[in-house]
Amino acid sequence: MGPVVPLPAPAAVIDALEQVEVTHSAGERSGFQLRFKITAHSALNTLFLIAAGQNTSLGTPPLRVVLIVTLGGRPQPLFDGVATRMEVQAGQNDQPGSISVTGEDLTRVMDMLDFSGLPYPAMPIPARVALICAKYAAFGIVPLPIPELFPDVPIPLDRIPSHQGTDLAYIQELARKVGYVFYIEPGASPLTNIAYFGPEIKVGPPQPALNIDMDSHTNVESLNFNFDPTKGVLPVV
Numbered sequence: 001m002g003p004v005v006p007l008p009a010p011a012a013v014i015d016a017l018e019q020v021e022v023t024h025s026a027g028e029r030s031g032f033q034l035r036f037k038i039t040a041h042s043a044l045n046t047l048f049l050i051a052a053g054q055n056t057s058l059g060t061p062p063l064r065v066v067l068i069v070t071l072g073g074r075p076q077p078l079f080d081g082v083a084t085r086m087e088v089q090a091g092q093n094d095q096p097g098s099i100s101v102t103g104e105d106l107t108r109v110m111d112m113l114d115f116s117g118l119p120y121p122a123m124p125i126p127a128r129v130a131l132i133c134a135k136y137a138a139f140g141i142v143p144l145p146i147p148e149l150f151p152d153v154p155i156p157l158d159r160i161p162s163h164q165g166t167d168l169a170y171i172q173e174l175a176r177k178v179g180y181v182f183y184i185e186p187g188a189s190p191l192t193n194i195a196y197f198g199p200e201i202k203v204g205p206p207q208p209a210l211n212i213d214m215d216s217h218t219n220v221e222s223l224n225f226n227f228d229p230t231k232g233v234l235p236v237v
Contacts, residue, residue, distance in 0.1 A: 001083075003061035004138050005191075012043050018098070020067065022079045029108065030183070032067065032079045034101040039091070044099060064139070065103055068190050077186035080140070080193050081105040106139055106184045106193055111168040118163035121156045125174050126197070129182075132167045133195045140191045141184065146198030148178045171197065 001009055019035040038044050062082040068075045083103040091097035110132075120128045126145035133143035154161055163170055174197075175182045181200045184193050211217045 001063060001065045004064060006064045006066050016042065016044055022067065024185070025183075030079070030081070030105045030185075032065065032081060032103050034065070036099045036101070037096045038088075038099055039096050062109060065101070066190060075190055077188075077190050077192075079105070080184075080186050080191070082108050084108060106136070106141060107168050107182075109136060109139060110171070111166045114166055115163045115170075116165060120154075120161045120163070122154060123161070124151045124153045125178060126151075128161070129171055129174065129195075129197045132171060135167070139193065140187070141193045141195050142187065143195045144197065146180070146196075148180075 001007070001013075013036070016036040016038060017034065018037050019033075021033045022030075023032070024030045036044055062084075064080070064082050066080045067078040069078050070076070081103045083101050085102040087100040087102070089098045089100070120131070123131070124147070126147050129145040130143040133141050164173065171182050174180075180198050182195070182197045184195050186192070187194050208219065210220050210223065212220050212223055
């Protein structure tokens with residue numbers, strides 16, 4: 001973790017880590033939450049106090065957090081984002097307290113500054129998306145815009161498209177116009193990210209079945225299902 005280019009977390013941070021929760025979604029921001037165990041004299045109190053102060057203004061880079069898991073000896077990026085909120089819960093009855101760090105993916109960085117009025121002469125939508133994402137190369141963002149089926153190249157003598165709002169808001173508006181989605185997901189190697197702009201991908205490789213209490217075939221610890229009959233919807237054809 002660190003500003004823009006993160007560094008490996010100190011041993012004190014790794015030892016205090018208790019829980020990691022990651023949420024991935026298409027069409028909206030993904031997020032993460034880390035929970036650390038702390039004591040009154042823990043170094044994490046000062047560390048996260050300074051880190052939280054770095055996020056108080058637009059003039060300072062946000063705290064970037066990269067989660068990496070090692071599978072089969074190979075590092076696999078799990079999440080890449082920035083911290084947006086920190087909560088401290090004091091301990092009671094000789095029990096340690098906790099610090100919860102909540103964050104969002106790198107689209108949060110693209111939603112911080114307003115670039116309204118920036119012109120894009122003779123640039124189709126995929127070119128505009130690639131140019132906007134190029135601003136965030138320091139975060140390892142690699143644009144992947146998919147050209148639309150019938151591209152529209154504006155003629156400068158006729159009209160010149162201009163930027164409206166933040167980078168994220170403008171790209172999402174472009175995606176809405178052509179029926180696309182836009183999201184950022186971790187790349188194949190750490191500290192790289194793919195900014196996907198294209199049709200929503202609804203197919204993928206087959207996933208193994210979820211097995212519980214099946215000896216060596218068990219791949220989940222628990223499964224929970226719920227059903228609310230009051231929220232049923234009758235389809236109308």
